[in-house]
Amino acid sequence: MKVKFWGVRGSIATPGKLTTGYGGNTACTEVYLDDGNLVILDAGTGIRNLGNKLADANNRIKAYILITHPHWDHIQGFPFFKPAFVEGNEITIVGPEVRGVSLAKLIAEQMNKVYFPVKLSELQARINFIPLKEDSIKVFDARLDSIFVNHPGFTLGYRISFNNKTLAYISDNEPYSRENAQLFTNGEPDVLRLFENYKGDPNNRIIDFIRGADVLIHDSTYTPEQYSDHIGWGHSHYLYTLRVAAEAGVKKLCLFHYDPVLDDDALDEVVKKCRKEMKKLKYSFELCAAKEGEGFRF
């Protein structure tokens, strides 16, 4: 697989001089399977630049977009994704549904005339929708597994397996504490129940899902200091992210979904602290901090 990051920021796009190193666009990652097929992870503002690149190449496009959940930082770029405006292209959007609201409606609503001049139904490309819960489906010739993670609403994590290689993508996820779960009201009872009913440490639900992946892209929104003021917001601090990668036995971890207040200097510091922690705890996976425009092959 070939991975390239087009947006690595959480919550809201954060352009400006202080974020040029890691990038200011919100969640979007391009993944090419070994057979050349394209799978896109989330449609945050980063998908606009990816769409421009694809449109410039002028090829017919058949792609899947895996949406983790319909918060703005994961869908807001879709109305600016050029290939969706081109007849002959085919885009299949995969994602969760919110109680009583279809996936098609979740995507269409942000293009409601009040918010955007072009309606979803007016796009020239063929747009398909595949709503998922905790499922296993085929995406091209790859296997795609999904799991509900600990983030407000119905939010999915994904695992893509192809040609004996596995990529896990957990964009938004918070450490699960049985104690804290009682204090917050923004969780979906159906999702919380899955964690509550998991035997032993409920965090192992996600860790078991990720286990043995070659690459893990995981929420690393906060520093541990920031996290203490954001418990219940649905995100991880980097020490937890390192723990997940180590316990799941992944080969490579990519920190992802940075808080908008963390500028380049702050993120360099995060990486330094992560390396120190990894040395202390003898973690042996490879560490990568996702940067817009950068990628790798595995």
Ligand SMILES: [Zn+2]
């Ligand atoms: Zn997010």
